[in-house]
Amino acid sequence: MKIAVIGTGYVGLVAGACFADTGNTVYCVDKDPAKIEALRKGVIPIFEPGLDVLVKRGAAEGRLLFGTSAEEAVAASEIVFMAVGTPPSATGEPDMRYVKGAAEEIGRAMNGYKLIVNKSTVPIGSHRMVADWIAAHTSQPFDVVSNPEFLKEGTAVDDFLKPDRVVIGTRKKEVYDKMAELYAPFVRQGNPVLWMDPVSAEITKYACNSFLAARISFMNELSALCEKVQGDIEDVRRGMTTDARIGKHFLYAGVGYGGSCFPKDVQALLATAAKLDVPLGIVAAAEHANARQKRSLAEKVKAHFGRDLRGKTFGVWGLAFKPNTDDMREAPSLAIIEELLAAGANVKAYDPVAEENAAKLLGNGARTCPNAYEAIEGADALLVVTEWNEFRHPDFARIRKALKQPVIFDGRNVYNPTAIRELGFTYFGVGRRGPSA
């Protein structure tokens, strides 16, 4: 098949590369010329494990093409994916300007029937808006199908090649059949391609992210209870996750959820529900708890060192919103560092891949370092904020030597509190049992 993908970001590039890898010809379009220029030279603009191999193979075999103009790509394709960003606006509703812009460009470029696939996460009812925006610029026939994306940054390639399920929102059987054919190579082991109406498909995406956000917030709230009563959230988690009805995913207490999806999708669902006067109390509570949780690690620092942190320096390990990505959008590290800086502290931070993206966002008084140990040299404490693998078994003797005071704030419960305390550290986790219990 010939496919155009409008928007070559985390989702568009992964989708394009994976479709090209199954033999399709894919035209990836982005309005950012620097991104396209880099991709044409074989430079992948984002960090995503396994993506470079696919992109290079597709490009070398002439099946993955990059350009800045939708016109040529749309004209040459039968299926057109929209994978542009839908960032939050001031009201919490997604900013639809990129979707509108892409729809209008697609409309102007149409030279015959096209199947337009909405892969961006968009508010409920957007399939109709997109159809109107396209129709305003063409008299050619087309269908709009909602096909939300569930990939996770860090494992995006694997998720796309082996999805738990594919959701296809359309009322037309022939549209569903075409989409099912396109996805068939990825669901050979029998994972379902779910056919539903477009509104339900749009809701499904928000429902999944809000539900996962609620699971995280549930554990974060319980972790605060554990701290008060000398329980241990890790024991509680094990007790819960061995219940088959609950399952084991997204039940880790930490510094709160971040990233380009959960915060904005939770807000978007709440904004839609508020407009329709439908109470979504659980979703609202998840967001509220997360806002509190993002400040909790800095609060622990202040409880230990005092609220005035002038003259103190903190070493932060991990800046990306989660491991295996360079994405800094809504990263909890930003909120934590902001709180520390506001209290007068200095911050030195290290991240294996997000350093460049983070450096643009950090306030005065914070700087990035080229390695983990440099970030804690002479610091008053270490804060572990993102659970990159390389932080799991560090050289604790070296940490002790580097730090002015042997204090660790473990925002991801990476370490065993008892073992760390035996090494002479003062240890604070999230919902972990204290030293005296």
Ligand SMILES: NC(=O)c1ccc[n+]([C@@H]2O[C@H](COP(=O)([O-])OP(=O)(O)OC[C@H]3O[C@@H](n4cnc5c(N)ncnc54)[C@H](O)[C@@H]3O)[C@@H](O)[C@H]2O)c1
């Ligand atoms: N990142 C994720 O993990 C993820 C997962 C599932 C769904 N989503 C959703 O997918 C969508 C895309 O997310 P992303 O993270 O890939 O965004 P992104 O910001 O990484 O990429 C979007 C790209 O679209 C480009 N763009 C905007 N308007 C354009 C136009 N008119 N023509 C060509 N290019 C244009 C931008 O330059 C940018 O490169 C969002 O709606 C997001 O919510 C993201």
